[in-house]
Amino acid sequence: MIQRYRIQFPRADVDDLAQDETFFYLLEPGGKRKIRFHDYREIYKMPGLYEQLFYERLKCQSPAKVTSILKSSVAQSQDSNFSELRVLDLGAGNGMMGECLKKEGISRLVGVDIIPEGYDAAMRDRPFVYDAYYTYDFCNLNSEQRDEMASWSFDCLTCVAALGFGDIPTKAFIEAFNLLKKNGWVGFNIKETFLDKSDETGFSKTIRELIFSEYLDIFILERYRHRFSIEGEELYYFAMAGWKNGDIPPHFIESIDEA
Ligand SMILES: C[S@@+](CC[C@H](N)C(=O)[O-])C[C@H]1O[C@@H](n2cnc3c(N)ncnc32)[C@H](O)[C@@H]1O
Structure with missing residues (x-):
């Protein structure tokens, strides 16, 4: 029950x-x-x-939204098949995004979260969703963990309801992005204000630079209601899906100021 x-x-x-x-x-x-x-x-x-x-x-609809735009993006390409993607779900938590991906046909799926409670909850509540689930901090991967991740040959990264607001910093996202094969798919979401030029925080500037950089070709960018606030206000986010064109180089990473 x-x-x-x-x-x-x-x-x-x-x-x-x-x-x-x-x-x-x-x-x-x-x-x-x-x-x-x-x-x-x-x-x-x-x-x-x-x-x-x-x-x-609070009617959160982000896992379903990001899954759907990712699927539509992949469908635009003749070289990729959605169900055959090897997905890294960063900030997987108790597996809400994983469950959505699985329902839509993804068969190879690995979850990562910084806290062991994420792993425990995913194994308790959705034990059949992930092929493997790691408790790693993507801001501080050691070489063994990096090799373990690379061994999966990921060609898709998802990161839902986890970027910004003190959760996953851009540095961790870039680490995951660079762990994908040279080319691959990326699906994620961010609060709409992070795309607003008036937001001068380091996180915002870096994420904007990344989204509109040559390393990523955005296929779909959609504004949607992520969820309601506790006052019943609509919270809007952008869901994005795109194609990784190549690794983000060290000089980009070195210039990141998350503050
Ligand atoms: C709001 S939850 C989102 C969970 C899930 N993606 C969903 O849509 O329901 C954000 C998750 O990001 C994880 N997280 C935060 N910082 C992280 C890091 N540096 N590396 C990996 N996971 C991190 C948190 O522990 C948390 O489980």
Whole structure:
């Protein structure tokens, strides 16, 4: 039986928080517990809580959206077959994106997440989705881990609801991008404001440079509602799918300022 939780959002007047500071209360027999949206360790430990919070209450549609534009992009190419892609799902969490990819026919799929709770939750809730799942920090891969990743000969990278906001930095994304074969497919999403030139943060500038660089040919870029905020506001993101043209060179990586 699916476990259900009593979730309560804070009153509007106490919630003027950035997206990565948002929290909710979990109502338990012993009292109410405050949990931040980004406290994935706590959330993944409770089966079904992530799904109830982000997918049922806040109507997140990002895994389905990124999967669909990736599939449409690949369909535009005569040389690739979607179901034959060897996919690296970066920031895989409890496997929501993996499940979508699997449903759409992907057969070779590897998940990676920085926290062991991601692995535990994926194995507990979706044990048949990933061929392998690694607890790696893509900002600090050692040579053994890099070799292990390279041995899969990935030709597709997905990264959903995980870029920016203190989650996956561009450096980790680039590491994964460069681990793909020379050419391959990439599907990911970012909050719409990150593409806005007025956002001068290091993350924003780097991601814009990367998206519009010669290393990536964007096939589809679509603005869509990622999910609702706890106040019921629509949060818009861009979903992107494209073709990797080649590795991102060291001089690009060295110039990254994430601040
Ligand atoms: C919002 S969750 C997204 C999970 C899943 N992709 C989905 O769509 O439901 C972001 C995930 O990125 C992971 N993450 C953050 N930094 C990371 C890093 N440096 N390397 C790998 N995973 C990371 C977090 O642990 C978290 O599980």
